[in-house]
Amino acid sequence: MGAQEDEETLAEAFWAVSRRLRHRSHESISPLGITPAQARAIGVLRRHGSMRISTLSEHLRIAPRSGTEVVDALQERALVQRSPDPDDRRAVLVTLSPQGEEVAEAVRRARAAEADLFFDRLDEADRTELARIISLLRRP
Amino acid sequence: MGAQEDEETLAEAFWAVSRRLRHRSHESISPLGITPAQARAIGVLRRHGSMRISTLSEHLRIAPRSGTEVVDALQERALVQRSPDPDDRRAVLVTLSPQGEEVAEAVRRARAAEADLFFDRLDEADRTELARIISLLRRP
């Protein structure tokens, strides 16, 4: 098996596994009544705190206009609040509401539980090795 | 660092890497003028040959109705042809056109080249190890 075939197979396998992880991750948050994109957004807010929509969009690597939309949806569910940025009147700050904090924590827990199940078939050594290799791939 | 934290970090890292791979994969086929979903479909047809729309949908793990749509789009681009299934008059067979064969091959090559670049930062040993671990995760 040549190097090129290895990599082609590796990419495809990686792709298949990541699609399964994504699907299971989506299912794990579905009972919480929010969508995957919304879950991503509140995850960012939970980890980094209140921020501008533009900053949130950068974190999420989506267009600012799309950031507006995900915040719209979260606000509609009373999971976030918008407030004027005191430093710049053009800008808006997005903050998790108390309910949003709870949902964000529930998302984190559901995701963690799902990851447990997903990676459970690997022993500790393989898990460590995978984490090491993945971190190599993660760097820009 | 506890086991739970390991896995949480691992899942997130895995997620981030797979999103990057997906994005780059999409970009690699963009010049070919087809969308990611269409590329997936012709990939299945290239690998497995002519098949019913229902079978294609199963391969793609999408609803049959969605299978109809992706075939519609491919047919519109003259990349596939529909023909009656001689074994069952309810059914339709989808076949790659000659042009579709060319595009399918171009997709394969573009994907392979992108995977080369993506995994290039790993040495041969790491690549082999990753393939081994991924194959463990791949099994249902």
Next chain:
DNA sequence: AAAGATAGTGAGGTTACCTCACTATGAGGC
């Protein structure tokens, strides 16, 4: 003050799915 850049959002668009319903056809049982 003027020019250029920035933040958010309205308007409109594409992609990639989904469910439900319907028609035509096939399979199995009587």
Next chain:
DNA sequence: GCCTCATAGTGAGGTAACCTCACTATCTTT
């Protein structure tokens, strides 16, 4: 052969998750 149930594909309609362009208000730099 007839009836019932299942199946294959697709019309109709819907949601989610992005995108670009354009616009107003505000900020920064010259």
